[in-house]
Amino acid sequence: LTVLDLLSCGELCACDLLEHFQSSQPTLSYHMKALVKTNLVTTRKIGNKHLYQLNHDLFESVIHNLSKVHTSNQRCICHNLKTGEC
Template identity: 45%
Template sequence: MNYEAYSAKLKIITDPKRMKIIDLLSCGEMCACDILEHFDFTQPTLSHHMKTLENAGFVNVSKRGKWNYYSLNQETLTNFMREFNQLFFNSDNCICQEEHNKETNEERLLS
C-alpha cells in the first residue's frame, strides 16, 4: 500500500462538505446545480470541491450543455475500500503477511 497516496485521499474525503457530496452522489448522478442546493456556499466553492474530488478519482464528470453532471467513480471507490479494509482488518495482503512472505523467500534463496 502506498501510505502517502492513501493518506492524501483520506484527507480529501474527510472534509465534511466533500463527505456530504459523496453521500449525495451515492444516490446517483447529479447536476452541479442540484448538488449546490444542499449547501450554503457559492458555485465557485462547489467547483473547487468537485475538482478536488475529480482529481482524486472519486467522481466522474460529464458536461451536458452548460451544466456538469457528477457521479461516483465506482472503480476508484472499490479500490479505496479494499485498501481501507486491508488497513484495518487482517487479510492475506496485510503488511505482516507481506513481510513474512518476503523473509520466507529470502530464506529459500539463502539455503
C-alpha cells in the first residue's frame, strides 16, 4: 500500500521509490513486477530507468464498481434472499 500511496502523487522511478524503503533493489523489483502484473501499476522505460505510475483507469473503475456494491438499491440481489431458512 505504501508504493500505491507514493505513486498517487505521480510517476516515480524505481530509485525514487527505493529511497522510501529499507529493502534491497531486487526486493522492490519483485514487488513492482507483481503490481504491474496485476495491472495496478503501469511502467515505461526511459534509457535504463523504469518509471512507474498508478493505473488510474483501473482504480476509477474499481471505485465506480465498489460504489454499486456498497450501496443498496432496487436491483440488489439481496432483496430476493430468503433468510432464516437454514
